[in-house]
Amino acid sequence: MSRRRAVLALLAVCVLGCLAENAQGQALHYERPVERAPQEKDIGGGYVTPKVQKPLPRRAWLEILDVALLAAAMGVSVWIVVKRRSRRWLVALTVASVGYFGFYREGCVCPIGSIQNVTVALTDPNYHIPMVVTATFFLPLLVAVFYGRAFCGGVCALGSIQELVLLKPVQVPRRLDQALGLLKYVYLAAAIWYAVLPAAQRDFVICRFDPFVSLFRRSGFAHMLALGAGFLVLGMFVGRPYCRYLCPYGGLLSWFSRLAARGVSITPNKELDCGLCAEACPYGAIEEMRAVRRKCLYCARCYAACPREGPLVKAFVPLGEVR
Amino acid sequence: MSGPGLKNATIAAGAVMVLSVVALAVDYAVMRGWTPASDAQIAALQEKVQRDAKLAPVLAAEQKRIAEFNRARRARVNWLSLVLVGAAAGFLGGAKRLLAGQARPPVRVPERGPSAVWPRAGRAVAAQAAAAAPEIDLTFVDGLIEKEGRGAEAAIPILQAIQAHYRYLPDEALRRVCHLTEISPAQIAGTSSFYSRFRRSPVGEHIVRVCHGTACHVAGARQITDELRRELAIAEGEDTDPSRTFTVEEVACLGCCSLAPVLMVDEHTAGKLTPATACDALAAVQPGERA
Known part of the structure; x- marks a missing residue:
């Protein structure tokens, strides 16, 4: 319990740091000097330089709506998994998330890429991030401390699209799974390294190599589109390859979700030890008949496969009659 | 929808998906070959315009043509990709149903x-x-009682022998014992239920x-x-x-x-x-x- 408190305190400090950064950022006046272009006096003839045009930011209330929707989607995800225990509902949520966070919002702002923005904001005094990015980054971590990787399931657009293409999952051998799983921590370290570099060499690698964002936008570099398509084709047979082996935010979430007390649970008190749930899990997240919080991606397939869950129960003898 | 209808629809969606991917790829490949050429054309025109201002409308027309072309291409790609997403959704949905229908194990009741x-x-x-x-053959009980005697002290050896013979204590055999000996039904009931080795129901x-x-x-x-x-x-x-x-x-x-x-x-x-x-x-x- 005290460990969880320490983690929550750490999260709070980071959030406060980002908010302070944000407040400071609001106070800064920004103007790009136009010096290199021909000036009015050089052009002559009464020419007036037009005002510097900046793209308008997304309206504030829409940004707040985005954060609210993110929070609501995670709340619904937790509710479906903990209370409703239904795969069908979760698929509906997944489709909605791909539609909104993916194709409508075009995969941005996402917590995965915001790792680097938050890192830069915390290390570089000249860099500021808006409140929306702060909230987007920390909300899923906060939820993970209590309920595990609720964000991964039906909320994350990148995860959701892979979730939907999964057709015929093969079980990745455990050793290989573990070894590949380490890649995401390497990626996380590289992302942080590229973020703390001085501004000139800084590189937002996570967003640059986001395999699905160009699919959501239906435009982008050909190699990124091909990479995204490749991940999706691979994802038809290997469950969510990006989430499990590459996603740096997945690495963070799996650390935080170790503290989670609730989440996907295999029918306590009425299980049959039949192992159908472990067979159904495409992510190898069920070990010894228990869902492993740090691996569980909230897809609820185990519920769908369980003879003791949902509509199938009706086909069975009432619970009292079978010991 | 189910059965062959679903299968055909899935195959059709898959075909549309493949076709739109091919169309997008071909479009991309053609564009890659085309764009540098038009860039060179424009650059050449711009150079000419610098020497001869009368050519400016030609340059403008050419630039407009390229802009129109690019806009049309953008719209085309957008439509194709929407078709691709729709077809992919249809294909995956159908394929999942087909696979689920195949792989679903019979529900074990x-x-x-x-x-x-x-x-x-x-x-x-x-x-x-x-x-x-x-019917239970009770001649064994008769023989047993002749051997063990009819006193109350013979109760446990008799019960043991009956259990060894029938593998449990059949009610008929116990009634027979009561009938032939001095052992009371209460004593038999007490003894047979006290020792867990004795069982009153048939054994598998x-x-x-x-x-x-x-x-x-x-x-x-x-x-x-x-x-x-x-x-x-x-x-x-x-x-x-x-x-x-x-x-x-x-x-x-x-x-x-x-x-x-x-x-x-x-x-x-x-x-x-x-x-x-x-x-x-x-x-x-x-x-x-x-x-």
């Missing part, structure tokens, strides 16, 4: 009647039901002793017993399956804790069990082998 796992035993039950309760052909000693308990003996009872369709409060093939007993210790969880089927021992392998252990004795 634990039956209340004859065990589904031991069909031979199930037939035996049907035969038994047809023949009603079999094979006795399965599941160890519930400390080591086996910790290693999951409860789950093993539960699984066996479920698989054999043993009703609550009973210990023998409806076909009287197996009697499942919980015993204290079988003396091989290193094999925990362990069970014995008659004289065969099976260790290091899991709920999945518990029922395989029963196959050591074929059901109905002694029938």
Whole structure:
């Protein structure tokens, strides 16, 4: 319990740091000097330089709506998994998330890429991030401390699209799974390294190599589109390859979700030890008949496969009659 | 939609998906070849315009043409990609349904009647039901009483012998004992229910002793017993399956804790069990082998 408190305190400090950064950022006046272009006096003839045009930011209330929707989607995800225990509902949520966070919002702002923005904001005094990015980054971590990787399931657009293409999952051998799983921590370290570099060499690698964002936008570099398509084709047979082996935010979430007390649970008190749930899990997240919080991606397939869950129960003898 | 209709629709969606991918790829490849050429054209025109201002409208027209072309291309790609997303959704949805229909295992419903796992035993039950309760041959009891005597002190040896002969204490045999000896029904009832070795209900052909000693308990003996009872369709409060093939007993210790969880089927021992392998252990004795 005290460990969880320490983690929550750490999260709070980071959030406060980002908010302070944000407040400071609001106070800064920004103007790009136009010096290199021909000036009015050089052009002559009464020419007036037009005002510097900046793209308008997304309206504030829409940004707040985005954060609210993110929070609501995670709340619904937790509710479906903990209370409703239904795969069908979760698929509906997944489709909605791909539609909104993916194709409508075009995969941005996402917590995965915001790792680097938050890192830069915390290390570089000249860099500021808006409140929306702060909230987007920390909300899923906060939820993970209590309920595990609720964000991964039906909320994350990148995860959701892979979730939907999964057709015929093969079980990745455990050793290989573990070894590949380490890649995401390497990626996380590289992302942080590229973020703390001085501004000139800084590189937002996570967003640059986001395999699905160009699919959501239906435009982008050909190699990124091909990479995204490749991940999706691979994802038809290997469950969510990006989430499990590459996603740096997945690495963070799996650390935080170790503290989670609730989440996907295999029918306590009425299980049959039949192992159908472990067979159904495409992510190898069920070990010894228990869902492993740090691996569980909230897809609820185990519920769908369980003879003791949902509509199938009706086909069975009432619970009292079978010991 | 189901069956062939679903299959055809899925194949059609897959074809549309592949076609739109091919179209997008071809479009991309053509554009890659085309763009540098038009860039060079524009650059050349711009150079000419710098020398001869009269050519400016030609340059403007060319630039407009390229802009229009790019806009049209952008719209085309947008439409194609929307078609691709729609077709992919249709294909995946259909394919998932088809695969689910293929792979769905039959729902295992634990039956209340004859065990589904031991069909031979199930037939035996049907035969038994047809023949009603079999008559018990009581001549053994008569002979036994002649040998053991008729006094109350002979109660336990008589009960032991009856159990050894019939494998349980049939009510008819006990009534016969009361009838022929000085032993009272109350004494028989008391003795036979006090000692757990005596049993009043028929025993199955094979006795399965599941160890519930400390080591086996910790290693999951409860789950093993539960699984066996479920698989054999043993009703609550009973210990023998409806076909009287197996009697499942919980015993204290079988003396091989290193094999925990362990069970014995008659004289065969099976260790290091899991709920999945518990029922395989029963196959050591074929059901109905002694029938």
